[in-house]
Amino acid sequence: MSSIRPWRDIERRKSRQIMVGRVPVGGDAPITVQTMTNTPTPDVKATIDQIRRCEEAGADIIRVSCPDTDSTAAFREIARAAEVPLVADIHFHYKRALEAADAGAACLRINPGNIGGSDRVAEVVRAAKANGCAIRIGVNGGSLERHLLEKYGEPCPEALVESAMDHIKLLQDHDFHEFKVAVKASDVFLAVAAYMGLAEAVDCPLHLGITEAGGLIGGTVKSSIGMGNLLWSGIGDTLRVSLSAEPEQEVRVGFEMLKALGLRTRGVRVVSCPSCSRQGFDVIKTVTLLEERLQHIKTPLSLSILGCVVNGPGEARETDIGITGGGNGKHMVYLSGVTDHHVQSDDMLDHIVELVETKAAEIEAATSDEGKSDPVPAGIVA
Structure with missing residues (x-):
């Protein structure tokens, strides 16, 4: 039997490449699998133990929430212990982003529009540049800006894409280009349509996810339908399967998804x-x-x-x-x-x-x- 099977070929969308720590994302790099810890970040031992299990499962990148100063204080020790790059998850408080960047974050997950004005975005960009951090812009159908909800009446693909483009411009205005973008939603149709629209509008790496997908079985099915459609279309440079389950399970499901499509071959x-x-x-x-x-x-x-x-x-x-x-x-x-x-x-x-x-x-x-x-x-x- 011939090993050449053109009906299996997936032509990946061409994107520029960024680095998250030592891990390349986008371009011709393998699609990375991410997860997120669910331990209290100030509990350093529990968080490192969970990171170890995720690393063993194959996680390429792991996200850690940094909602307060105790978390960013603990982040330094956690980052030193981790064998894979860590993303600091930041919401609203721009100073947490500055602290996490100094503490060893390889990437900052933020919405530039919800951390304050242009001066605060500029400070975060300066900290990211000084520490070699990438930034992930995280747009979510459940937390769209009020003016977009008023404009479109409800979360829709156009609203998610417009939000992403607005956030991208905030970074580009400060000459920052080491970013990837996610336009997640819990509605599969909404998420897929938004990613397809954004994929045509930008050349940056895209982080895939169906947010709040559900438990291990339901969430796996839902994520596989949504992200499987996108991956089969060649869209996606990195992904997280968001499950109400242990994070190492998210990693295993992510790899199974990529293995089924011939995009990764681990294990x-x-x-x-x-x-x-x-x-x-x-x-x-x-x-x-x-x-x-x-x-x-x-x-x-x-x-x-x-x-x-x-x-x-x-x-x-x-x-x-x-x-x-x-x-x-x-x-x-x-x-x-x-x-x-x-x-x-x-x-x-x-x-x-x-x-x-x-x-x-x-x-x-x-x-x-x-x-x-x-x-x-x-x-x-x-």
Whole structure:
């Protein structure tokens, strides 16, 4: 089968690139996955512990709320401990932005229009420039400016785009261009239309999100519909899945979304059947346990878990490792799409984990050997 599949190609929107700490955003850089801590920021230990879990899940950038002086005072220690760039989330109080920039923030999340007049925007810009900070403009359908609501009557795509353009101008008037923009809404149709309109109007990186999306299941579905549409259209340089769930779950869902579209390839991509009475083993339990036990694998590879031989062999031919259920507790193992050996039910789970770990090590070794003569540039990998 040919590896050239033009019907899978996604042509990404051309945007200019900015740096969030050491992580490139926009241009030809991989789409980054972000999340946000939900611990009280002054609780330094709890916040760092949560950041560690998010880093382990693969977060490229993490946002930390800074609503008061206690938070910005704690931010310095948190930023020193973090292994990924941190975004300081600022609302209304421009001095918190100045403090966070001095404390090590790689990016400031602000609405330039709600932190005061032009003189205060100028101070924030000076602090950002002095500390090498980027800025994320965050427009939200739930907090549009009063004059835009009066003009349009309700939140609408045009209102979100106009708000973003007004905020962009405030930064550009102070000769600041290291910014990315989000036009989030909890309404999928509103958010998608706003992002599509903004994508045509600007060349800066766009941060995707469906805000207040909901719980783990509902929010995942809602976010996947909205951001999936945009990503499939080539729009989006960085994203956050906003869930009423632990932040590391947001990271995992974000990567699954990008993996499904072939835009990022971190970790194990599992292909599994929904199971039926033909299954030769408990597929649902097996996949649940494997997803938990394989979270530490960062190397991109594919694994198919199929309960019977109806679709199993076909799916196994397309994955690095595959299992199809057989009779009498005896199941076929496929390696690189080729039948290789059998495994018994009692040994299957540990055996699959061992096969995945071995395959990941082989891929990493091969990649390391290739890189010896071709150094990898700084930043993240796909």
